[in-house]
Amino acid sequence: MDFDVLVVGEVRNSKIHSVTYELTSKARELADKLGSEVEVLLLYSRCEDELEDLIYRGADRVLFVKNEELKFFNQEIWTNIVTDVALKRQPYIMLTGATSSGRTFFPAVAAKLNTGLTADCTGLDIEEETNLLLQTRPAIGGNVMATIKTPNHRPQMATVRPRTFRPLPKDESRKGEIVELKPDESLFNVRVKTLRFERDESQNVNIQDADVVVAFGKGIKKPENVKYISELAEALKAAIGASRAAVDAKWIGYPHQVGLSGKVVSPKLYIAAGISGAVQHIAGMQTSEYIVAINKDPEAPIFRIANFGIVGDLFEVIPELTKRIKLEIEKSGGKNK
Ligand SMILES: Cc1cc2nc3c(=O)[nH]c(=O)nc-3n(C[C@H](O)[C@H](O)[C@H](O)COP(=O)(O)OP(=O)(O)OC[C@H]3O[C@@H](n4cnc5c(N)ncnc54)[C@H](O)[C@@H]3O)c2cc1C
Incomplete structure (x- = not known):
């Protein structure tokens, strides 16, 4: 559909990160105003959570890519796959969490798609007259709230900090589709290899x-x-x-x-x-x-x-x-x- 909203979710330690549900909830609200659909994309090597849960909480379609190469976050692979999905599905709006990985790959995707990106939004809405995404975020040291639009390029892209929106309650009567995507092998062929992941325990609060x-x-x-x-x-x-x-x-x-x-x-x-x-x-x-x-x-x-x-x-x-x-x-x- 013309006005679809694509949420790029996050799977961390084999669990769907809460920001995915928060953004799905906001995406549902935006899509309802636009009369369109919500798709959620997940990239992972292992996910213990049920993907249906995303449908029960607002998504129309869950797209997933499952591959051992996705065990650790890799900026180049994420950028390649998300850009590829965006080019094929042509979403009207794309959202992801302003987590360390979201903040890393989303600007690269925006650059590849030749569109704008508003980082760290605290509010999102649809402008009634134009159907444009209103992307609100603190500016000038937080002293003003700036509302930003992307009138000339598509998709309209924004990152949102975790905990900004509330997930929708579970509605098991909701129906949707779960679709596995198989991206081209070449998209995994990148210069950076992640060997291991070490947690910084001093930041463990x-x-x-x-x-x-x-x-x-x-x-x-x-x-x-x-x-x-x-x-x-x-x-x-x-x-x-x-x-x-x-x-x-x-x-x-x-x-x-x-x-x-x-x-x-x-x-x-x-x-x-x-x-x-x-x-x-x-x-x-x-x-x-x-x-x-x-x-x-x-x-x-x-x-x-x-x-x-x-x-x-x-x-x-x-x-x-x-x-x-x-x-x-x-x-x-x-x-x-
Ligand atoms: C770009 C930028 C980013 C920033 N990011 C953040 C941020 O992430 N988080 C953040 O917090 N700030 C941030 N700030 C700073 C922010 O502007 C404030 O300076 C800061 O929040 C003030 O901290 P405070 O309330 O502890 O101190 P103060 O403003 O000094 O307030 C102390 C309060 O304690 C009260 N008080 C004093 N004694 C007592 C007592 N005995 N009993 C009860 N009350 C008492 C006083 O009445 C006063 O209201 C940022 C600023 C900028 C410019």
Whole structure:
């Protein structure tokens, strides 16, 4: 169809990465506005998840390429195959996650297809009058939100940070197709060979998967005070997040940074303690389900997006909160719900 949306998904450690479901959900919304279809492309050597799940969550067609050469991410192979699929299927819009691999191969695909690419979008929509893709992303250090269009070239391409959109709930009555693609052998014939993959354990903090994040900012004043946050996080079985100011001060490592130049998180509960709520911080946590802010300044911008605000000194509020939570957990027989 003329207006199809193609999502290039990701399989990591043999599992479909959550960003694939998030983008499929957004692609469904865009395709419904355009009266078109959603295709999801996956490249992998092994996938333990059911591909039908993508159909239940919004796709019309799942295209997959299964090949041992796809065991490790290789920029050239991904670029070759995705470009080939795009040329054959002529999608109107192409989306992928702004993950390290997405950020690497998608610009190369855009260059090969001679089209534009908007990286790191936080919003996508269809312009009613023109049917063009509206690609919104923070610009000028996050101080403005820029909406970008690609009026003259196709496809319209965008990368989106993980956790920006919510996956659709599973609807097992949805029907679709699963199609294996067999790209030409020559597309695997590249100059770079990946020999092995080694994880950097020092970056092994996954605040993006946590249901609860307790985050702190400059208001914590000195590194010794991080203990107040750690105690609350421990009681709530939460991950610890931080503002860039706290990370720049070296009070905690970069993997904990939430925001425009850090990670985007979308937990069920986000507690922001001593964080002013700069636009660049908010860009990384505004999709959290429930936001609690603790700040001694009643005018702090964080209160504008908080569901629940506590105006007070965090050194009084946090220990009291930790005490009460521990008490409640004790009362419920040790169950942390
Ligand atoms: C290009 C660019 C990218 C950026 N990326 C990011 C990013 O990814 N993440 C990010 O966070 N920032 C980012 N920033 C920086 C951002 O603009 C802010 O400077 C930063 O978020 C401020 O951090 P903060 O809220 O901890 O500090 P501050 O703005 O100094 O706020 C500290 C807050 O603590 C409160 N406070 C002080 N004492 C107490 C107390 N005892 N009890 C309760 N509250 C107290 C104060 O009222 C204040 O609101 C970026 C900036 C730029 C230009």
